[in-house]
Amino acid sequence: MKKFITVTLAFIIALSIPLAAYAATYIGNRNSWKFHYQGCRWERKMNESNRIYFSSRQEAIDMGMAPCKVCRP
Numbered sequence: 001m002k003k004f005i006t007v008t009l010a011f012i013i014a015l016s017i018p019l020a021a022y023a024a025t026y027i028g029n030r031n032s033w034k035f036h037y038q039g040c041r042w043e044r045k046m047n048e049s050n051r052i053y054f055s056s057r058q059e060a061i062d063m064g065m066a067p068c069k070v071c072r073p
Contacts, residue, residue: 026073028052028065035060040071 027043028035030050035057036043054060057073067073 026054026057026060028054028060028063033065034068035065035073036068037071037073040068040073042068042070 025038026035027038027046028051029042029046030052034042035052035054036046052063052065054063054065057067060067060073
């Protein structure tokens with residue numbers, strides 16, 4: 001029974017980590033200091049190590065990010 005609970009908890013934790021990234025509406029780029037809607041063509045080309053996830057537009061602006069001129073978040 002302990003093994004089942006441990007495996008179940010590990011599975012739930014493993015699933016919840018990527019979901020936090022998908023919950024973000026806006027994604028910023030550490031190099032360009034621009035933020036995008038999820039799904040923007042420039043967001044899709046962005047390297048994972050350069051991504052910063054934001055839950056609101058204001059949060060991205062407060063960090064000094066500028067909105068993308070293509071997707072206009």
